[in-house]
Amino acid sequence: MKNDIFEAGVIYHFYNRGNNQENIFLEDKNYFYFLQLLKKYLLPICDIYAYCLLKNHFHIALKIKEKQELPEKYQEKIHLPFSNLFNSYSKSINKAYDRKGSLFQEHPQRNRVENEEYLRQLIVYIHLNPVKHKFIEDFKEYKHSSFKAYLLNKETNLDKEFVLELFGGIENFIFYHNQNKIKYEGLVEDIDNFDLIS
Template identity: 30%
Template sequence: MPRSARIVLPYTPHHIVQRGHNRQIVFSSDDDYNYYRENLIYFKQELGCKIYSYCLMTNHVHLVIDPGANPESLSLLMKHVAGRQTRYVNKLEKRTGSLWEGRYKSSIVSQKEYLAACCRYVELNPLRAGMVTHPAEYQWSSYPCKGEGKKDLVVDLDTNYLALGSSESERQAAYAEYVFGTVPDHELKLIRDSLQRGQLTGTHRFREEIFLKHGIRFSNKGPGRPKKIKK
């Protein structure tokens, strides 16, 4: 039985996670990380996507991507970047087969309500994994750019971030304070559950807005895919 088509919306952030096949290592050297980043930069520009946050862990990646005008750009970006990384690693290791799980997970994110929270969730991954004691110590994420001003061509600054201050230093300080603030348990649970189930990361009002605008009904009450409603 074919899998249901993934719902992707234009001009809307999507939280993405893609894991290595059988949780195997994806990045084993700086060159591996850099190659993946280079392809993110190339294809986001080629396809008109924006990347608001990212974190490359050893066996998976987290991305927050806005596909822009064409929803298909998101899946194309993921396909091209994952494919190039697979060919790159297979050539280095003289192996064959897929580097990744067959299907990445995604959740549509309410920009107003949960984009900042999802970015924080993504950038705190190395801390939760016990790899570093401060997100700025982890070079393979968007935090050094947004929290400390390190140049990073992968990162696009969203309107919420730009509203944090009138100067780069003000925005960086405000963002750092937010990232290290208390993360409510319900926020963490919503982000994780929504991503796992392919549901919306947002409130009931956001779900209603999506229904009225796109005719797609989401439910965050349990597992299941959204349905398109004929009006």
């Protein structure tokens, strides 16, 4: 899939990594700060379906809101909140850790999600990413992904209703993740054909 431009009403797999594969999250508070910025800059323009933050990269499944739902100042400049997110986070990390230069790879990746089956696979891929990179054995225990939020009966900033409907309910959501963890080698092989970040 090509690295697409942002358009209203479209679902994307959005991801980026540290410049020269450097870590972008250095301690726990960095993950929480990034999520605060995500809420500040991206929630006004998109719905978030899933995310996973790892030491040197992140993945997010999101849908840009319909044009009439976007703040007027972003209707023709959908990319601006994403730039603001990266700039704000990078400046904060550079100041806190006395570093200089670009924190992120120059061009974040954004791939259009064309159908529901790919979106289901993408959400599972995002949640299983810590296992793929051997950060943890049980993806359910990884604290910097959105998976646990789907199990909690409380409000979050995720579009839980849409995602659970996509999977056919919470039981199917959990089952789909567990089955794909069991078949993980096959899942990675299949989904890597969609040019997801490694």
